Amino acid sequence: MSPLEAVRHLVGLQAQAPNPPYIGLWSRLADFALADLADLLSSRQVVRLALMRSTIHLVDSRDAEPLRGLLAPVLVRGFRATVGRAFDDVDHDEVAAVGAGIVAEEPLTAAELGRRLAVRWPNHEPDRLAALVRTQVGLVQVPPRGLWGSSGQAKHTTLAAWLPETNAAAMSPDTVIRRYLAAFGPATPADAQMWSGLTGLREVFERQADLVTFRDEADRVLYDLPEAPRPDPDTPAPVRLVAAFDNLILSHADRSRVIADEHRKPVIMGTGNGNVRPTVLVDGVVVGMWGTQRTKRTAVLTITPLAKISAKDRRAIEPEARRLLAVTDPDADTVEIHYA
Template structure:
């Protein structure tokens, strides 16, 4: 499969070749499996770029209605997903979350009986919501001498917890609240969900993909034997669902803005279907940072952000006049969606990322 066909197929499955009018926000979240949610606003912007007539209240209502939950999931990072998916997705994430906890806090908690610790943390959360610092302070009373940060993060890694609204809704930040998932959702998590379910859902939204792609996105390991045993279609090293459509490579790709941490940008080990290696290094410069990007003809063309009520666009290379006009119009619509009706679209000169001024020292963080 050539790169252009792969690009168009992925964009089609990501609802980025044309905004969907047939999917509700809830159905779109289920299709996309989970939305990256370290910051509250990116999931809203990601859905706006993919759905017709999407409003802020649509997602906020799903969070307050407990149909969608926010929690530590893929790769141990915060995501939004449907509650009915959380109950099987969270147990599959226990192994990578335990590895991450051990790597960060294993030494600080080496004498801790983790099973007993998790039981005590659950007892402290039964029937109430606590922030991580509040929970850690209570755990310190039972486990004096341990690092407070290690106790709070260990509880988060070992227990199925959700972060309840209004925290995590549009522009609402602050200390992360913890609530037992089974109490918030009203049902326990599954005991042994099949990993094939996760692979199937990933391919439907991000495929075709390699084994490494699935592992990069999920944080799981040793999936090759599992995928080879599944009834999947093969395109060389790429796996796909047997009946999944392949897009016409000639399909036009409209201008689109992707928010901070958008899953599409980090959902594959090989990101050449979406950007060059040089662009990848600029968009994902290390650590957990993933800049918001814009697409020109389906390919990442640069980064953007809201700055003092305006939309600032920084291209990596010169953008053709027609493409720039399309992006400016799309950017104006995004400003209005985000509540910056009086804002304007500002273009910065192309920046090739080869000097010490990259990334811009004044470039803001997610907000």
């Protein structure tokens, strides 16, 4: 696949931080260069905005408005859970319209937008006013945010201003479920709900008569597309260094298919602020976490094991780690692979 085809196939990559989508594509694609994704962002072929689970995702621009329309209730529900009844005295549509007009003229950070809105609605916290606009309006994070190596602030404008020719209807639940299964199946309705934030998906699965079904070890029904590839169970899965926040780790209610329950806390819960650490896969299962550090002339990749890693597996991990550092730190004189 090309990088754009991969972004579309995955229905986007989770992207709270700017760099993980680059590693997410590098870990999946042959001959991927960091500039490939940076060029897609600069040319507006991919965009960054709040979608699944109300989190920032990087998606194909053709998917942005249709997904935003489908997932609008998820964002509203998340906002309501945060503010309770605090905004019942405010016309949400009016705040959204004013905020959309402001950022359509000039991309702003959430803090800047909140301060401007607070002039008109002084009885409400600026950050929550900005969050209300994000809930009601598709707001794109514009470059240089999201470009590899850039430290640009997250400034926002509207989807309509950034992609003026986009005028697509909301994606149907049936369509998004089939695309989810193409990327992450076989899966249960609960898995798809965990990935998307949508509810009531069991009926959507059950009304698609062509889906094939299986039973997992817990006797749950797993659905899949009839034409989906299903390799022999003994097919080896190569070592992979998985990006932070990668949807591979987050896209199932039953995450034990990828990460053991006892390893979830240090990877998913132990970092604060909803962070998800980058992980090491051996035979398709998380066995450790990884991180990089750069001194003036040396790039170091450190692996923190969560389970015993055999000498054979370490020999398979090291060239993959060196391959990654060759992409992320091409100017380093030396590279080192350490185990914590």
